[in-house]
Amino acid sequence: MKGSTLAMNKNKFVYTAFLAIAFAATFSACKDKRSTGLEYARNMYDPIAYNPDQPNKNFKDGKTAQLPPAHTKPVGFTEYDEYPNTKEGYEAAGVSMVNPLPVDTVNLAQGKHLFTVFCSPCHGEKGDGQGHLVKIEKFSGVPAYQTGASSRGGNMVDLTAGKIYHTITYGVNNMGSHASQISPTDRWKVVMYVQQLQKGQ
Template sequence: MKRVYKITLLLGITISIASCHNNSAPNYQYFPNMYQSIGYETYSESSAFKNGKEGQLPVTGTINRGFEPYEYENTPEGYDLAKANLKSPLDSLGRNSGEGQALFEIYCISCHGTSGNGKGKLVEREKFLGVPSYKDRVITEGSIFHVVTYGLNAMGSHANQLSVHERWLVADYVLKLKSQL
């Protein structure tokens, strides 16, 4: 008898659950956009932006947070101006030769060599030719910073890899290497 009651109860629950489902009016969906997402064409106009534009531009005259403008142009004249006028903002405590050496070993040693003589691994394997020794060059901290920022000849820019502070540390370390040659 108990078994008949259990089967009847189970059958009643199943029928009541099945009767609640209606295909013409489906149940409530939590976050319906997750289930039926709206497709957008790439670079198309959208009502999400003002006036249906493709995107919004930053306010005129603003700069990125943490951005420091560099006033010298990527020209021979800009190089000469940086060589003559640009001075390091690092004080004696900020000139960490250990950190400058570590950055030099990561980014510069493969071409310029451990002592700055222009005999790095890539030069020895003849991948790059004509990397000058620091001893043969008339360089200042401003010219080094400018070259690391923009690149020169076969050397590319390192502005994306090194922050402004790190570029000054590298320039300081290169001058120390030059004094040891």
Template sequence: MKSLIKILVVAVVLVAVSCKKDTAPNYQFMPNMYESAGYETYGEAAFPNGVEAQLPAEGSVPRGFIPFDIENSTEGYELAKTTLVSALDSTQVDLDRGKALYDIYCGICHGNKGNGQGKLVKREKILGIPSYDDAGRAITAGSIYHTIYYGKNAMGSYANQLKEEERWQVVAYVLKLKSDLEK
């Protein structure tokens, strides 16, 4: 039995060695991977219908993204102010995490106490940042979230920097700062 296995191994080795010819090129499996056709970037040859082939399908939603149904307008802001409530319940609110995010993204302008006296305001780089307790300024969880999502006046949007859950953590912390300033 062992001699039969030895004979088979020797035969396989001899067949493998005898098929190799240095004068002839080896076989290429999937030659398109070795010798692909060159295309110009965004050229018509790569995409017969233009660049549309790279755009996502109409109406598709990226993975992990939840669309915000309230529009970026004054009416949308007022709608969010009156109807939008936090997606987090009281057990999910983490004020320490909200504070950390607030200090990173908001404190530079709004101040770490929410009084509108951040470092950029003190250095007069940005002016007109209101305090959270200004008279006649009724801010709600919905209005804060809408402002973080779309931005308002000179403030830009933070929708790309903060995930939805993180935005709500910041909203909870801003409401805490507001209540602390009103005391």
């Protein structure tokens, strides 16, 4: 009898303590309308690293986003300085640059995929200049690789690998540069596939 009374008292005490804690938590959460209450694992929401636009006391200028040190290059970055973005650079690239990749099924398949993602919205999947953006936006001037004329002179079908690579790198007319989206090696794969489209394949 004495043990059961003690157990009942203990249960009442635990129940009363639980109610008191719940009431206090509810009351404290409700008293400030702007409060979001308690948050579990706040460090999961707040990043440890600085955001690029955030002030940063670790640098003299107080900015997080810093310019890279002089004369450094990102990993995997290949400069394309020998053929500048000029008519002369374009012509020189057309004469001197040769695709270093072997023409095989793997490179062609990857070139086709890259072309479909980056180029076909304007140039069309067949290279006919009738991509879906051309049809939606109703803008003209995207030449067909098989029959079109190049805005720089000559026919699209006669463009060399170097000229195509130069154009992908720098862009021309309404076409912007794709140097930041497509790596140098992948550009050559796109060139390879474009040359297949020039043949009507």
